[in-house]
Amino acid sequence: MLMGSCLQCGSVTLMLLVTVITVDARTLAASDTGAASDIAAASDTEAASDTGAAGDTEAASDTRATSDTAAASDTGAASDTEQLPTNNYQYLDGHQVWRVEEEEGNTTILQQLHVAGVLDVLDHSGPSRTIRVPPESLSEVNYNLQNAGVHYLVLIHDLATYLRIEWYLRHLATHPRVEVTSIGKSVEGRNIWLVHIMPATTCRGGRSAAVMPRHHQRQKHYRAAKARSIWLEAGLHAREWISVSVALQLIHNMVRECSVGRAVHVYVVPMANPDGYVYTWTHQRMWRKNRRRNHGSNCDGVDLNRNWDFQFGVGASSSPCSEIYQGPSSFSEPETQSLRDAMHQVNSVSKLMLVLALHSYGQLLLYPFGHTTEPAPHTPAMRRLGNIFAQHAKVGSGTVYDVMNSATGLYFSSGSTDDWAKGVLNTKFVYTLELRNKVTFLLNADQIFPTGQEVWDGLRAMIEALTPEKLSE
Template identity: 50%
Template sequence: MSVWRVLRWLMVMIVMSDAIMCLPNTRHQVWRVGSRGSNVVQQLLVAGMLDVLNHSGSSRTVRVPPESLTEVKDALQDAGIPYQVLIHDLAAHLQAADEEGRERRSADNSSCTVSSCPAPLNTHYMTFSQMEWYLRDVNTSSPTRITVSSIGKSVEGRNIWLAHILPSQPSDKAVWLEAGLHAREWISPAVALHLIHHMITNTSATSSVDVFIVPMANPDGYVYTWITDRLWRKNRRVNGGARCDGVDLNRNWDSHFGVGASNNPCSEVYQGPSAFSEPETKALRDAMLKLKDNLELVLALHSYGQDLLYPWGWSTGEEAPGKHDLIAIGQVFTQAVKNATGTEYAVKNAAEGYYVASGATDDWAMEALHTKYVYTLELRDQGRQGFLLEPANILACSEEIWQGITQVIKKINA
């Protein structure tokens, strides 16, 4: 990734938001770490000394806070890992981009209103309030196709909404989709909302299966990315006695809890004090347990990397049951995506393809619910824009995922 691309990538976070970002990133630096540094980077991530911004490709792009600069530098030098400082002060670059971002936002007034949001936005990412307006509207306007209900509350008391797409004929099979577990991955809930819209208007694709979609599993964190820190990942738990807030909700599930995660509240992969300590993961767990006997497919939407990951994430040495079927169905998905837009996704084992990590939705669903087809889907792109994917991608990304999921549902229901 060139320096110019990194600068442009960071400026996007200001441009694409309808809120003014006030990122607490003064003197944070962005580094590119050499290809041999993956293990060291993972260790520093668990220790809470850096944040990984790019998992794709051979090198890693990381954000290093000022208090960790010396330790990270020493660790890389001791291991003989080369690195390059791409951004010396992240906040300064964001401030420089803010004026341009305001002008662009003023020039494009496409948005929901308080009283009406009849469809997901194509040219903007939606605020959490806009998501709620859309879900309320569609629940009222399409009662024979969808029911929307709250399955619980977040740490700060926001609703966690579950959309149930109703089949047109009796069904004993169910599909579960989860989005927005990591706050900064805005493309994830955007795609989930468009999938809801597709399923309501296209009755044939889901005529014989119940589909359950949680479009925003971490509403507090998502709101925080709009008003304070665009790169926030965790929920908004106040960790008593610690200087850092938040729990990584994708390390909080009760599946080999603690492996590849961190017990340091300042780490981006902080697992929390115990499995299911967070109200968000408890709500998701309880809703999924009610569907245990019917779930055929669990798909957790994340970003980024354009990869379809299958279990296990907690081990590189133990093979998940039905591995070959997982790969085969995964290839059905990736081929359908490629046919739709030409975008290429890869089917990978989670631990081998990325890194060892436990406490995630996918591993828990396979282990506790015995769901046969379980995946984490890393959406667009492959690192050029990363977490800050421009909203121009929303429609195409949603369309390709819709085509992929449609073919997978057909295949597992055959």
């Protein structure tokens, strides 16, 4: 159990959390294709099981209920109006979601077990093959289904993962250099959390010592105190799980190694699209957009990385059924509105010097613009700093990140975070980082921490280079 500051919890807890968040890609990939998966995973209830995920349709509502009603930490680090959840996630800890094969008679035994109170049928609109099984009923349900000759696939191993992220952020907020604030709500009412890591006044051995004094106000505030600021965004596209995991690793490293950002305020949104993220665990692994119900269409969702108000509509689609649907208008979505307002606020008190949006996949570091091949302001400087990232990211793992312009190196697009930050906020250094690998969104568990480490190596070098003496126009 996490106790005190996140420095005290150490890297082991973060390792477990990040692994849970991303390890499930292989199993859900198997379920997407209908193949049974027998990936072994440590579990409180089974020695080996299919690795699963976080949240289901009903668990999502449980998630919102617990996060909205839970008390905030006594430290006051969380916003007074939007409080971080306590460890109520444990209500769903160990609950699994199974999908039963579609055969005649299977729904009958499910209904019988449902009446017996040992499982929950998730879809009540008609015959359902998807069930939620609490940990105390796993053996009993498995026994009954096997005796009846009913085969099933474990889709979701642990419904508590999404709440674990919020729980981790709650305990992170007890650290004196960290503030965690909800900057807004998603379409379905989930909080969008912003982690603010403040500079330390002194460091001992690279670790935090004396810190800037904390003050309490009954409003959202973004302290910058003449220091420079950087902005990191992850999870804007729901299926890109590795971006969320890497963001959490970067937060941990930033807090732990205060000497890296002694004069820098770091703002991180580790999960910018929480509704879509939960949906990838519960329904469709490759879902990209948010969960907007589009009026007059049977297709849901808006691509949040086409919804920003800069050259809106280039390289995007006006069709709600498209993966790159731009939305009915720029900033039509509460997620992008919240991000925009927070970035404006940060920029107003301390000029943002670096914006980095984490995505996957491709191993590319892309700089603006995406709507044209004409060079953006500060292109030579962006290219030089990008090369510094790529050089240092390669040292430990050998992973190659290519540095290039978005439009010439990838494809034309607009309405994205990076182009908006460059075109509207006039941020000098702006990038989209496409993480590992070059083939698929579905990474094996052994790729999680190496990916986070190489990004940390590159980002640390970028921050160290961002001084007037070391990097000029």
